Amino acid sequence: MTNIVKTISRFMSGVVFFFGVYLLTNGHLSPGGGFAGGTVMAGAFVLMVLAFGDNIMHLRKTKEGSTIIENLAILMFLLFAAAGMWLGAKVFFHNYLDIGVAGKLVSAGTIPLFNVFVGIEVAAALFTVFLAFVIFKEEEQ
Template sequence: MHDIEKEIRESKSGMTMIVKTIVRFAMGIIILFGAYIVLYGHLTPGGGFAGGVILACGYIILTLAFGKDIALRKLSDQGASIMDNSGALAFIVIGLLGYTGGYFFLNFIDHGKRFELFSGGIIPLCNIAIALKVTASLFAIFIALAIFGKFISGLVEEEE
């Protein structure tokens, strides 16, 4: 852990010191807010998709401030792919588990008391699965664009 800290401090890539410092403060808050939107999705406006977008924004802002090498160390492209597929798979598995009650996508968990965090049956679980998928997908798209962008601009320089 210490090595990464040191590397981040010394790394020349990314933006200025001011941006890096602020992003380091904001990062935790962004992730926390994203998680809140996901987990309270069945009670307040928002949900898996909106929360997932905010979580992905957290990672994207990290990439912008510190460069893609450090961001990829936090969440690698392989990791993003695994997270993406697991999220989608979890969503379908929740649907298939409905068959325990006889119907596809049956809300088979106890619905609980209204307006409490642990209520709504499978809805919060679905939100978490969607959030995993959206976070990983958006981050992967951003990384792909960043890498390919560099690749293409490299080509242009060569031609010039």
């Protein structure tokens, strides 16, 4: 890609990424949440690959990394959900943390935590799918 695209992408992807983080951390207060935030975050990575990603070996390594992160995010989600079976009311998916004051950023118990891990999972999964397509197309040529 040309220098113009590279420079602009370098600026923009950071903004896009942090907008995604904002959406996912405020998921319990405003519209948005894990899935929407994760999709936006994946967009930031996609932008960088479109601008800079022409090394297929590097892309393969990135794809392996994103697969692992995706799996770890689901495992963390599952761990937090299953922790409810031992904590508080001892029920699967129980909201065992302090509910706090409605409207504050740190409130709603486990829900923001779930949102964060759903966000990481969605971002990593969408990015993996995108990389799989890119690698497939590079291999065709």
